[in-house]
Amino acid sequence: MxxxxxxxxxxxxxxxxxxxxxxxxxxxxxxxxxxxxxxxxxxxxxxxxxxxxxxxxxxxxxxxxxxxxxxxxxxxxxxxxxxxxxxxxxxxxxxxxxxxxxxxAKRKTYRYTIDTGKFPDVFGRQYRYHHYRPLNVAAMREAIAHLIGTHDYTSFTSAHSTKKNHVRTIYEAYIEQDGPFLHIYVTGSGFLYNMVRIIVGTLIKVGIGAVAPGDMPAILEARDRSKAGPTAIAQGLMLWDVYYSELDAGLSDQSQG
Amino acid sequence: MxxxxxxxxxxxxxxxxxxxxxxxxxxxxxxxxxxxxxxxxxxxxxxxxxxxxxxxxxxxxxxxxxxxxxxxxxxxxxxxxxxxxxxxxxxxxxxxxxxxxxxxAKRKTYRYTIDTGKFPDVFGRQYRYHHYRPLNVAAMREAIAHLIGTHDYTSFTSAHSTKKNHVRTIYEAYIEQDGPFLHIYVTGSGFLYNMVRIIVGTLIKVGIGAVAPGDMPAILEARDRSKAGPTAIAQGLMLWDVYYSELDAGLSDQSQG
Incomplete structure (x- = not known):
């Protein structure tokens, strides 16, 4: 075979x-x-x-x-x-x-895209969440940095998670701004149920000023789903890439094509 | 009113x-x-x-x-x-x-997008024509330059055109390459029925080597629809912008938003 x-x-x-x-x-x-x-x-x-x-x-x-x-x-x-x-x-x-x-799989990257334009961009609207109120991107960037590292992400997973162990590692997490679009990239060892969408929902609360960036460590430490923000809608989320050690997969860079 | x-x-x-x-x-x-x-x-x-x-x-x-x-x-x-x-x-x-x-309206710009990737990019596929064989972009650029100016574009309009006068002015026409995507921009005083799509169909014939860039003047002069290439499919075409003199419209640059 x-x-x-x-x-x-x-x-x-x-x-x-x-x-x-x-x-x-x-x-x-x-x-x-x-x-x-x-x-x-x-x-x-x-x-x-x-x-x-x-x-x-x-x-x-x-x-x-x-x-x-x-x-x-x-x-x-x-x-x-x-x-x-x-x-x-x-x-x-x-x-x-x-x-x-x-x-x-060694790590995965997800990308979540928010359209902050006054009106939604019609082309590719099904791949973005339209949030028409202004967002404080600097505050969101400060907040997302607190999530990097090895943590128990219980606050950032659905209460219906069936996993016993909620400790994961986020290697990289950042926000890229492209005109009205905010692309939120999160790379980790693995992700819990709804984890990226809850991270994004919490970042939006930071962006509108409802949560302070400095509150993120306490939200993590609480290990309580109710302390984080809502689950952002599915359509803005994209599995961006999955990484394997070369030995295992033999996938070439050309496969990025 | x-x-x-x-x-x-x-x-x-x-x-x-x-x-x-x-x-x-x-x-x-x-x-x-x-x-x-x-x-x-x-x-x-x-x-x-x-x-x-x-x-x-x-x-x-x-x-x-x-x-x-x-x-x-x-x-x-x-x-x-x-x-x-x-x-x-x-x-x-x-x-x-x-x-x-x-x-x-003083002038209009249309954009036509061709995806030349081996496999179509699934995101926004409904706004592009997927052409999986290689295209000679340099030859297409040489060809499109011949269309700029004031010409009788009878060869580049549907045989069902109801317009008596097929003389129009193309102010600008060029190809922008963005990874696997070719964006063909055409700005003119006005456009005949299917004009941009027939221009694109002809450029694709140039891109695959079936028409030489130097044949374009003769195709124009023939004033014969059968001398040009096929009509490219509708989904790759986008009305990009419409221009008015400021006096008429009072549209600000902010309206580009």
């Missing part, structure tokens, strides 16, 4: 998230169906993680085992021609048997 | 173009309905020109006469709350009685 790892980009607007679930219509369902049409195999792909309903991915990674002899470079086009046009396979590589898209 | 001029942005994907027509579902229909909901007036707006089904606008202009006393700065938000979210009013100004969005 060959172990194949793929990079997929999708517009999550129409889907019930990445991972298969009883209601169907997930990215995983569509990819597995396309593979079945191509090779006849009934198989399950392993994603690097879930993305919720309405969340997008510039680069989600998944792997699967196949008996197919189709040359590796032919897979992306073969699957794309069998996928809806809001799901696009960008790259495929053969990886060692030990590679597992979720367990082998 | 007050004469009001507005700037509107729209994602044309779901609509039958700007101008009202028997099948309905046009941008004009939706705007007139929103005005009716707001003021109770049954009126017709005058657009700067048509855009075809599936064509977008970053900035389309229109004007109308109203008896309403609603302060000018309240109009955009009041209409946006009554419009679908893919149509957004960006600005409103009061203009002299003589102002007419079509007749007063």
């Amino acid at each position: 060959r172990n194949i790892c793929m990079k997929v980009s999708y517009d999550g607007s129409r889907y019930n998230g990445f991972q298969s679930q009883p209601d169907g219509n997930t990215i995983q369902d569509h990819i597995e169906k396309a593979i079945r049409m191509l090779t006849g195999e009934e198989l399950n792909i392993i994603g690097s993680g879930r993305t919720d309903a309405g969340v997008h991915a510039k680069a989600q990674m998944f792997n699967f085992l196949t008996a197919s002899a189709i040359p590796i470079e032919r897979w992306p086009l073969a699957l794309n021609s069998r996928l809806p046009d809001d799901i696009v396979i960008l790259d495929a590589v053969e990886v060692p048997e030990s590679f597992h898209a979720r367990r082998s | 007050r004469n009001i001029c507005m700037k509107v942005s729209y994602d044309g994907s779901r609509y039958n173009g700007f101008q009202s027509q028997p099948d309905g579902n046009t941008i004009q229909d939706h705007i007139e309905k929103a005005i009716r909901m707001l003021t109770g007036e049954e009126l017709n707006i005058i657009g700067s020109g048509r855009t075809d089904a599936g064509v977008h606008a970053k900035a389309q202009m229109f004007n109308f006469l109203t008896a309403s006393a609603i302060p000018i700065e309240r109009w955009p938000l009041a209409l946006n709350s009554r419009l679908p979210d893919d149509i957004v009013i960006l600005d409103a100004v009061e203009v002299p009685e003589s102002f007419h969005a079509r007749r007063s």
Whole structure:
């Protein structure tokens, strides 16, 4: 059996998230169906993680085992021609048997985009949250810096989190301003349920002056969901990239293409 | 009666173009309905020109006469709350009685975007034409330069054009490269039916080597639609801006917002 790892980009607007679930219509369902049409195999792909309903991915990674002899470079086009046009396979590589898209992942980056324009920019509006009141970006930048490091992020995860351990590491977190758009990038070892969206909801409270940047350490230490801000809407969130050690994945920089 | 001029942005994907027509579902229909909901007036707006089904606008202009006393700065938000979210009013100004969005327009810019990536970029795919084979951009730039000036553009308009006079002026035409995206900007005194899309279809033939850049003058001189390339698909086209002399419109630079 060959172990194949793929990079997929999708517009999550129409889907019930990445991972298969009883209601169907997930990215995983569509990819597995396309593979079945191509090779006849009934198989399950392993994603690097879930993305919720309405969340997008510039680069989600998944792997699967196949008996197919189709040359590796032919897979992306073969699957794309069998996928809806809001799901696009960008790259495929053969990886060692030990590679597992979720367990082998070293870090992930998410990006959340806020449109602070007086009126929403109509082009790509489904990838942004429109917040028409002014935001204090300097205060938001001060606040986000407090989240970097290894912390218990219980305050920043859904009360429905099923994970026992809420300690994670955020390596990098910053805000990029591009005209009316604020892009919030967060890179971490792993993310709890709704974690980025709650971080963003809290940053917005900082941006409107309802929370002080200096309150962030106390919010973290409280380990209490009710101390953080609301969960920002899904459509502004995008899984930006997933990183593996070269040894595991053999993914080249060209795969960024 | 007050004469009001507005700037509107729209994602044309779901609509039958700007101008009202028997099948309905046009941008004009939706705007007139929103005005009716707001003021109770049954009126017709005058657009700067048509855009075809599936064509977008970053900035389309229109004007109308109203008896309403609603302060000018309240109009955009009041209409946006009554419009679908893919149509957004960006600005409103009061203009002299003589102002007419079509007749007063001095020049217009259109932008056409080609995605030359191996696989289409999924985000904003509905605003681009995906052409996955390599294009010779240098040759396309040489070709487009031949179209600048005052010419009879009969070769570059639909055979169904109802205009008697096909002489127009192109002031500026150039190609901007942004990663895999080619943005083709064309600014002119006015445009014939399908003119920009036929220019783009011809430039693509140049880009793949099927037409030489030096053939462009002969294609113009032929005044024969069959000498030019095919009509590029509507979804890559965007009305980028419409220009009026300051005297007529009183539109400030802030209206670019």
